[in-house]
Amino acid sequence: MHPNLRIIILGILSLFLVLAFLADAQNELGLKVYFLDVGQGDAIFIETQDKKQILVDGGPNNKVIQELGEVMPFWDRAIDLVILTHPDRDHITGLIEVLKRYKVKGIIETGIECDKPECLAWHDLKEKEEAIIILAKFGDSLTFDENTKLLILNPFKSVAGEKVSKINNTSAVVKLIFGDHSILLTGDIEAQVERKLVLAGVDIDSDYLKIPHHGSKTSTTEELLDKTSPLMAFISLGKNNPYGHPHQDIISRLEKRNIKYYRTDEVGTILLNCKLDLPCQIETQN
DSSP states (O other), X not given: OOHHHHHHHHHHHHHHHHHHHHHHHHXXXXXXXXXXXXXXXXXXXEEOTTOOEXXXXXXXXXXXXXXXXXXXXXXXXXXXXXXXXXXXXXXXXXXXXXXXXXXXXXXXXXXXXOOSHHHHHHHHHHHHHTOEEEEOOTTOEEEEXXXXXXXXXXXXXXXXXXXXXXXXXXXXXXXXXXXXXEEEEOTTOOHHHHHHHHHXXXXXXXXXXXXXXXXXXXXXXXXXXXXXXXXXXXEOOXXXXXXXXXXXXXXXXXXXXXXXXXXXXXXXXXXXXXXXXXXXXXXXXX
16 A cells, blocks of 8 residues: 555544544533532532533531542632532532632622621631632623523522521522523522422423422422423432431422432432433433
8 A cells, every 4th residue: 555545544544533422522522510429418519511511519517528529620729610509508508618729719608797616707708718709699691601590580689788588588599591401409498498489480481300308398388399390300418317308298299209319318310411302311220
């Protein structure tokens, strides 16, 4: 074979290999939502199709660091956006360690008044981080790429600086939209706010639902489930927790509607893996 012909054939083969690699890489593009197994608390890690990383809450302890190490490259020490839905211990504590170990570029929080030790630590570290701060309120949105958007649906108005008696009901509720897929992340809202969202006509219809408040009997009303009409639901909670979560009433409501649900206390970390124009897939740790 002529040397020049061999070079041409090798070049064509190399081109095919590169194109095949790019096609495989393109097929891997999508949205990944991890409901991290952090015990009795919430921590949700999201990676968009263009590799933007979002962490919603951090759980009740430092286990979130271990869990992030499982879903992020070991060399990656930056997170694009952290969302603190509300400053209860089981949502904020792990984020304190996250701010110590990762460079956080942006933070969404409600900004309600809080003088608990974990809130003071969060405030001090946040000041040092110099991240962009967004105070959550209804109607705000972020666009990450042409297919991925995040909508803030609660609180209905800014509660920054306010002292409130029901912290749970100030939770930032966000709806994540990826193409035709939608995921509703609800913090710890209770029946009062669920009904407010329904009666106000807010578009909470979603394919996937993060069950509010770890499956507490104070949340996940019939109205919420009927309005969201999810295909699947996810419950973040600790094994043998002292609160009796998830409450049997909640499980009964899900089962009555044939809504398949996954629990972190039973299956560990849960991955919702979505591709455009394809059904989302579920992967579990156990």
